[in-house]
Amino acid sequence: MAVTETDTRTILLEVARYRPGEDDKPVFQEYDVPLMPDWAVLDGLNYIKDQLDGSLSFRWSCRMGVCGSCGMNVNGEPRLTCGTFLTEYGEGPVRIEPLKGFPVIRDLVVDIDDFLAKLSSVRPWLVREGEELPLTTEYAQTPAQLEAYKQYSMCINCLLCYSACPVYVLDPDFLGPAAIALAQRYNLDSRDMGDRFDVLNLDDSVWGCVFVGDCTRVCPKHVDPAEAIQRYKVTAALRSVLPWSRR
Ligand code: SF4
Numbered sequence: 377m378a379v380t381e382t383d384t385r386t387i388l389l390e391v392a393r394y395r396p397g398e399d400d401k402p403v404f405q406e407y408d409v410p411l412m413p414d415w416a417v418l419d420g421l422n423y424i425k426d427q428l429d430g431s432l433s434f435r436w437s438c439r440m441g442v443c444g445s446c447g448m449n450v451n452g453e454p455r456l457t458c459g460t461f462l463t464e465y466g467e468g469p470v471r472i473e474p475l476k477g478f479p480v481i482r483d484l485v486v487d488i489d490d491f492l493a494k495l496s497s498v499r500p501w502l503v504r505e506g507e508e509l510p511l512t513t514e515y516a517q518t519p520a521q522l523e524a525y526k527q528y529s530m531c532i533n534c535l536l537c538y539s540a541c542p543v544y545v546l547d548p549d550f551l552g553p554a555a556i557a558l559a560q561r562y563n564l565d566s567r568d569m570g571d572r573f574d575v576l577n578l579d580d581s582v583w584g585c586v587f588v589g590d591c592t593r594v595c596p597k598h599v600d601p602a603e604a605i606q607r608y609k610v611t612a613a614l615r616s617v618l619p620w621s622r623r
Pocket residue numbers: 530531532533534535536537538553554557591594595596597598599600601
């Protein structure tokens with residue numbers, strides 16, 4: 377992130393600052409950062425942290441759209457800040473806020489405990505029943521069996537879909553897009569024998585979704601959680617008339 381004397385263009389970042397328990401309310405602090413053609417919003421935040429104000433708090437790790445930790449609201453839209461270029465915003469300013477719908481821990485860092493509990497509730501792992509095969513045995517799958525759930529396995533738990541979801545923002549009990557998409561990731565896996573009907577067939581689960589589709593629109597990994605939810609609605613409806621069908 378070397379900045380030379382010839383890098384004279386800058387862009388204004390308006391960054392939300394808030395320390396719950398110490399501050400009355402969030403405020404925006406302004407910082408001028410170099411407008412480099414290859415800088416993402418995250419690079420601008422790191423410039424602030426390294427050069428201007430070391431007290432700014434935010435999460436990031438991989439810088440390549442894999443870890444899912446750098447999600448923030450950028451000019452009102454949930455985005456991965458490592459995958460959003462500053463040049464997208466012309467002359468600026470760029471307003472950076474924590475993801476909507478989650479309690480703020482500090483500045484741009486949000487508390488994701490609620491999501492983690494919801495994720496655990498759908499048992500996001502391969503559930504097996506009966507005798508386990510030895511560890512040396514493969515659970516083979518055909519390419520078609522892999523394709524059946526692969527799209528949903530691309531989720532990186534970035535929570536942009538929750539921040540965009542109008543239901544979750546109004547009803548924190550709603551299970552939410554990513555947890556349901558990940559439930560479907562395992563429901564559709566030929567190796568899985570689990571039954572997640574009791575968690576998914578609820579008013580606060582798939583039936584709470586009003587199909588706005590913003591979760592799918594903002595998802596950086598093309599998981600399409602809205603489709604996952606509608607597909608399970610069909611499964612749940614079928615199951616009410618064919619109780620023995622599970623998927
Ligand atoms: S479904 Fe998409 S937006 Fe939602 S957590 Fe997974 S990767 Fe992020």
